[in-house]
Amino acid sequence: xxxxxxxxxxxxxxxxxxxxxxxxxxxxxxxxxxxxxxxxxxxxxxxxxxxxxxxxxxxxxxxxxxxxxxxxxxxxxxxxxxxxxxxxxxxxxxxxxxxxxxxxxxxxxxxxxxxxxxxxxxxxxxxxxxxxxxxxxxxxxxxxxxxxxxxxxxxxxxxxxxxxxxxxxxxxxxxxxxxxxxxxxxxxxxxxxxxxxxxxxxxxxxxxxxxxxxxxxxxxxxxxxxxxxxxxxxxxxxxxxxxxxxxxxxxxxxxxxxxxxxxxxxxxxxxxxxxxxxxxxxxxxxx
Amino acid sequence: xxxxxxxxxxxxxxxxxxxxxxxxxxxxxxxxxxxxxxxxxxxxxxxxxxxxxxxxxxxxxxxxxxxxxxxxxxxxxxxxxxxxxxxxxxxxxxxxxxxxxxxxxxxxxxxxxxxxxxxxxxxxxxxxxxxxxxxxxxxxxxxxxxxxxxxxxxxxxxxxxxxxxxxxxxxxxxxxxxxxxxxxxxxxxxxxxxxxxxxxxxxxxxxxxxxxxxxxxxxxxxxxxxxxxxxxxxxxxxxxxxxxxxxxxxxxxxxxxxxxxxxxxxxxxxxxxxxxxxxxxxxxx
Numbered sequence: 001x002x003x004x005x006x007x008x009x010x011x012x013x014x015x016x017x018x019x020x021x022x023x024x025x026x027x028x029x030x031x032x033x034x035x036x037x038x039x040x041x042x043x044x045x046x047x048x049x050x051x052x053x054x055x056x057x058x059x060x061x062x063x064x065x066x067x068x069x070x071x072x073x074x075x076x077x078x079x080x081x082x083x084x085x086x087x088x089x090x091x092x093x094x095x096x097x098x099x100x101x102x103x104x105x106x107x108x109x110x111x112x113x114x115x116x117x118x119x120x121x122x123x124x125x126x127x128x129x130x131x132x133x134x135x136x137x138x139x140x141x142x143x144x145x146x147x148x149x150x151x152x153x154x155x156x157x158x159x160x161x162x163x164x165x166x167x168x169x170x171x172x173x174x175x176x177x178x179x180x181x182x183x184x185x186x187x188x189x190x191x192x193x194x195x196x197x198x199x200x201x202x203x204x205x206x207x208x209x210x211x212x213x214x215x216x217x218x219x220x221x222x223x224x225x226x227x228x229x230x231x232x233x234x235x236x237x238x239x240x241x242x243x244x245x246x247x248x249x250x251x252x253x254x255x256x257x258x259x260x261x262x263x264x265x266x267x268x269x270x271x272x273x274x275x276x277x278x279x280x281x282x283x284x285x286x287x
Numbered sequence: 288x289x290x291x292x293x294x295x296x297x298x299x300x301x302x303x304x305x306x307x308x309x310x311x312x313x314x315x316x317x318x319x320x321x322x323x324x325x326x327x328x329x330x331x332x333x334x335x336x337x338x339x340x341x342x343x344x345x346x347x348x349x350x351x352x353x354x355x356x357x358x359x360x361x362x363x364x365x366x367x368x369x370x371x372x373x374x375x376x377x378x379x380x381x382x383x384x385x386x387x388x389x390x391x392x393x394x395x396x397x398x399x400x401x402x403x404x405x406x407x408x409x410x411x412x413x414x415x416x417x418x419x420x421x422x423x424x425x426x427x428x429x430x431x432x433x434x435x436x437x438x439x440x441x442x443x444x445x446x447x448x449x450x451x452x453x454x455x456x457x458x459x460x461x462x463x464x465x466x467x468x469x470x471x472x473x474x475x476x477x478x479x480x481x482x483x484x485x486x487x488x489x490x491x492x493x494x495x496x497x498x499x500x501x502x503x504x505x506x507x508x509x510x511x512x513x514x515x516x517x518x519x520x521x522x523x524x525x526x527x528x529x530x531x532x533x534x535x536x537x538x539x540x541x542x543x544x545x546x547x548x549x550x551x552x553x554x555x556x557x558x559x560x561x562x563x564x565x566x567x568x569x570x571x572x
Contacts, residue, residue, distance in 0.1 A: 011297010096386035170324035173428035193539035204425035
């Protein structure tokens, strides 16, 4: 079983569009959405939830006003500026519990957060494990771990050949949790200077965690000079550019109709994505 | 005024709006790039960097001569960054949030703190625009300490524009907290709408008034406009789907530099926001 994670560094380059199409193209796989704080894959795969689980993680301080003597020690020790005028700012509290430990009146207790939910669903493309982080919650990396572990369990049980994972943008904690230990990262980029800059950083993260990357340049004809630049950069880094996908209005049309683009149309972009999938498949075989 | 620019979904045009707004104002303006995982403002503004400062968080350092291996530090650490096994204290710096509880509460006073670098803050200028950006070190997980450090450079006498990372979790909350207004940039697709609604809920949770910029507008999908009416959030600007605008961005050229006619649009946007913020302040007082 091979795990493929789709990342990009920069947001909005087409990760979810690609993953939804791979979902339609690949056989015998489990799907996984690790973009837990702005998950979109379900909008295209239309899952029916089979299981819903609570994700409890982290804590928040609660001050009992009846016991509080207003000594302000809690406010003094908190390094996250989460206590002001003896009120806890729920969005600033990092749950360290320092305040609860030092309060001379034991007026502060730590309450576990309901930080989100995760789901196991059925889709016409196969099982999907996905999640929804609570609004303004922390610990997205831990939720990503829960999602991936459960996708793996299902994949092992069903003897799936692949886990295909839609990852979050950026390079921080949810990205690290999404890629560590995967077989392959597919990086979706676009020919903009911003995307190239972000690509360099996310390649750095792939290297740091020892996961081999492949690159796909989406909307390559938007700026062919930059496409060439990305190509040269990847060559220097000994990273294969496995696909150059042209700009096509069909992609947005498919999205507006909530369908994977390879199902919406069988021409143009759809052919490019299909060829790319064969290359990904071949590249995994080489390992 | 502090104005943050967020989106939920990535790649909708936050940085495009932030940079064009800053350039349209031109003077007495500060731009803070708080997308510390993938900062891009510098790609468009090409600032001259005059100073670079490491961002460190304090992590525990154990004085073996004083340590009695009582295990109190491991017990108080909410992040499991410390473990005590027999005559050994293990420190896992990458798990430490730097709260300081362990050193304060150690009965033997055997814990001091040392800085662990996790990123940098860079300061500079692009013309008269003051530029500040945070950069998380590759391989580091925690963005919030770097964002917090960037925001320490806020100059309240200026108009402050904060470019925020995509998403709705802790880095976004850390970046928008304390803003007078949050501009949410979206696009007319089901993804744009879905993530916009999450971003609106996040901004509401932090208690900041918001407005919407619809980028790549046009086409048949009208649900973002419908949503704005439904939740009563003002749609303040539309930027059309235009290959010329996309090409400018791809070359790292800002909208107002490539198409100067947009400058007035951005100034009008800013004045509308000023009015909303003033009204909001009145309501609160």
